[in-house]
Amino acid sequence: MSHPLGDSLEVYSDQGVNWVRCTRCSHVIARLEEHWRKRCERRTFPPTKAGPLMTILVGHYVLQKLYCPGCGALLESDMVEKS
Secondary structure, eight states: OEEESSSSEEEEEETTEEEEEETTTOOEEEETTSOGGGGSEEEEEOGGGGOGGGGGGTTTEEEEEEEOTTTOOEEEEEEEEOO
Protein backbone atom coordinates (compact mmCIF):
# COMPACT_ATOMS: atom_id res chain seq x y z
CA MET A 1 0.00 0.00 0.00
CA SER A 2 1.31 3.48 -0.84
CA HIS A 3 0.23 7.11 -0.85
CA PRO A 4 1.78 10.25 -2.39
CA LEU A 5 4.27 12.45 -0.57
CA GLY A 6 4.62 15.19 -3.15
CA ASP A 7 4.98 14.83 -6.92
CA SER A 8 7.94 12.46 -7.04
CA LEU A 9 7.81 10.70 -3.67
CA GLU A 10 5.52 8.24 -2.00
CA VAL A 11 5.18 6.53 1.35
CA TYR A 12 4.70 2.80 1.17
CA SER A 13 4.33 0.13 3.81
CA ASP A 14 6.24 -3.13 3.83
CA GLN A 15 5.82 -5.58 6.71
CA GLY A 16 4.56 -2.86 9.04
CA VAL A 17 7.37 -0.38 8.27
CA ASN A 18 6.70 2.87 6.39
CA TRP A 19 9.27 3.93 3.80
CA VAL A 20 9.81 6.95 1.54
CA ARG A 21 10.65 6.07 -2.06
CA CYS A 22 10.93 7.64 -5.49
CA THR A 23 7.83 7.25 -7.66
CA ARG A 24 9.91 7.13 -10.83
CA CYS A 25 12.26 4.23 -10.03
CA SER A 26 10.92 2.93 -6.67
CA HIS A 27 14.32 3.50 -5.04
CA VAL A 28 13.88 3.38 -1.25
CA ILE A 29 15.34 6.57 0.18
CA ALA A 30 14.67 6.29 3.92
CA ARG A 31 12.26 5.16 6.62
CA LEU A 32 9.39 7.59 7.03
CA GLU A 33 10.59 8.76 10.45
CA GLU A 34 14.10 9.54 9.10
CA HIS A 35 15.13 12.75 7.38
CA TRP A 36 14.84 11.56 3.76
CA ARG A 37 16.35 14.85 2.46
CA LYS A 38 19.71 13.93 3.99
CA ARG A 39 19.91 10.84 1.79
CA CYS A 40 19.34 12.61 -1.52
CA GLU A 41 21.86 13.81 -4.05
CA ARG A 42 22.13 17.58 -3.52
CA ARG A 43 23.21 20.37 -5.86
CA THR A 44 23.21 24.09 -5.22
CA PHE A 45 22.93 26.92 -7.71
CA PRO A 46 22.88 30.70 -7.56
CA PRO A 47 19.37 32.06 -6.90
CA THR A 48 19.28 33.59 -10.39
CA LYS A 49 18.99 30.04 -11.79
CA ALA A 50 15.33 30.32 -10.69
CA GLY A 51 14.92 33.57 -12.64
CA PRO A 52 16.29 37.09 -12.94
CA LEU A 53 14.03 38.47 -10.21
CA MET A 54 16.02 36.43 -7.68
CA THR A 55 19.08 38.72 -8.02
CA ILE A 56 18.23 40.32 -4.67
CA LEU A 57 18.93 36.96 -2.97
CA VAL A 58 22.48 36.56 -4.33
CA GLY A 59 24.98 36.24 -1.49
CA HIS A 60 22.31 35.35 1.07
CA TYR A 61 20.53 32.32 -0.39
CA VAL A 62 21.18 29.47 -2.81
CA LEU A 63 18.79 27.39 -4.87
CA GLN A 64 19.07 23.83 -3.59
CA LYS A 65 17.82 20.89 -5.63
CA LEU A 66 17.44 17.38 -4.24
CA TYR A 67 17.61 14.37 -6.56
CA CYS A 68 16.80 10.68 -6.20
CA PRO A 69 20.03 8.75 -5.53
CA GLY A 70 18.68 5.91 -7.69
CA CYS A 71 17.60 7.58 -10.92
CA GLY A 72 18.39 11.28 -10.59
CA ALA A 73 14.77 12.46 -10.68
CA LEU A 74 14.26 15.93 -9.20
CA LEU A 75 12.49 15.51 -5.86
CA GLU A 76 12.53 19.02 -4.39
CA SER A 77 13.77 22.57 -5.08
CA ASP A 78 14.02 25.28 -2.45
CA MET A 79 15.81 28.49 -1.59
CA VAL A 80 17.97 27.97 1.50
CA GLU A 81 20.23 30.29 3.46
CA LYS A 82 23.79 30.30 2.22
CA SER A 83 26.07 28.55 4.70
